[in-house]
Amino acid sequence: MNQASLYQNANQVQRHDAKLILEEFASTLQWRSDGEDALLDVGSGSGNVLMDFVKPLMPRGAQLVGTDISSQMVGFASQHYRREERTQFRVLDIGCERLPQELSGGFDHVTSFYCLHWVQNLRGALANIYDLLRPEGGDCLLVFLASNPVYEVYKILQLNEKWSGYMQDVEQFISPLHYSSNPGEEFAQLLNEVGFIQHNVEIRSEVFVYEGVRTLKDNVKAICPFLERMPAALHEDFLDDFVQIVISMNLQQGDQANGQDQKFISPYKLVVAYARKSPEFVNNVLVESPHQKRLKGLN
Numbered sequence: 001m002n003q004a005s006l007y008q009n010a011n012q013v014q015r016h017d018a019k020l021i022l023e024e025f026a027s028t029l030q031w032r033s034d035g036e037d038a039l040l041d042v043g044s045g046s047g048n049v050l051m052d053f054v055k056p057l058m059p060r061g062a063q064l065v066g067t068d069i070s071s072q073m074v075g076f077a078s079q080h081y082r083r084e085e086r087t088q089f090r091v092l093d094i095g096c097e098r099l100p101q102e103l104s105g106g107f108d109h110v111t112s113f114y115c116l117h118w119v120q121n122l123r124g125a126l127a128n129i130y131d132l133l134r135p136e137g138g139d140c141l142l143v144f145l146a147s148n149p150v151y152e153v154y155k156i157l158q159l160n161e162k163w164s165g166y167m168q169d170v171e172q173f174i175s176p177l178h179y180s181s182n183p184g185e186e187f188a189q190l191l192n193e194v195g196f197i198q199h200n201v202e203i204r205s206e207v208f209v210y211e212g213v214r215t216l217k218d219n220v221k222a223i224c225p226f227l228e229r230m231p232a233a234l235h236e237d238f239l240d241d242f243v244q245i246v247i248s249m250n251l252q253q254g255d256q257a258n259g260q261d262q263k264f265i266s267p268y269k270l271v272v273a274y275a276r277k278s279p280e281f282v283n284n285v286l287v288e289s290p291h292q293k294r295l296k297g298l299n
């Protein structure tokens with residue numbers, strides 16, 4: 001996914017989830033008492049989730065770094081938000097072998113929304129997130145897909161010889177937790193392994209309803225990695241086949257032929273994980289936070 005403007009205009013689900021979860025966790029994040037927080041966001045894409053929902057929660061003196069593996073996304077966000085103070089966007093592959101030295105250990109908070117399901121090396125990404133946080137402590141809020149019907153649609157499309165040539169590596173684009181029988185446990189284990197002492201992982205079952213075929217197609221276009229590999233003249237045909245598979249999976253409501261509005265139902269599982277690097281900070285916050293009850297599963 002490299003087309004920032006397409007994504008910026010068709011990311012309703014992603015914005016909806018990020019907004020609700022940030023409202024819920026705003027008082028759990030351990031804001032510094034001097035208001036000089038530094039926050040790095042992983043996989044910021046076009047930047048609007050970071051600027052619309054994360055930035056308003058932060059103290060006025062805070063520094064924000066939006067990062068993304070795609071230079072196209074970073075270019076778009078840098079240009080679009082060039083007037084924002086104390087904010088920069090830069091290229092970073094969160095699964096990389098070695099973090100840039102100037103980022104390592106420099107942040108009080110790491111956030112990430114709808115990115116980690118794109119990263120096959122989840123353990124490497126989590127180890128990097130741990131290392132981005134200051135040595136003395138810090139916290140992270142990570143939200144991403146454990147599973148989504150889009151992955152089953154991709155696998156069926158790959159069997160069609162019209163599309164198989166463009167989709168040989170389909171598994172690389174399926175969430176690393178999609179096949180897990182216990183994604184929450186698996187992710188919690190990874191958090192432990194990279195060093196997070198305190199964490200709370202939830203798997204939330206959600207449903208999003210796409211109103212009409214155009215809305216569904218635009219949302220698919222904004223994130224589908226296979227379209228950019230094929231000639232533009234084939235895009236509509238691919239999207240029509242995508243919609244037919246969704247219908248065959250009984251994820252459609254309403255029948256256009258009978259004059260009803262078509263709706264497409266997407267049941268998906270979201271990982272919502274909050275973790276802290278240092279237990280001393282946790283003790284302070286658990287005494288103070290009104291959010292304490294929600295975090296009773298923090299281990």
Ligand SMILES: C[S@@+](CC[C@H](N)C(=O)[O-])C[C@H]1O[C@@H](n2cnc3c(N)ncnc32)[C@H](O)[C@@H]1O
Binds near residue numbers: 068073092093113
């Ligand atoms: C669906 S977008 C999410 C954008 C934004 N966080 C939001 O919530 O709207 C996922 C983003 O993750 C980026 N991404 C994928 N793999 C990545 C990696 N290994 N490191 C950093 N970013 C990555 C993609 O380029 C894309 O911009």
Ligand SMILES: CC(C)=CCC/C(C)=C/CC/C(C)=C/C(=O)O
Binds near residue numbers: 148246
């Ligand atoms: C009904 C149905 C199969 C809907 C799929 C909707 C869709 C476009 C899901 C995308 C999920 C995803 C990988 C999002 C992202 O990374 O932002």
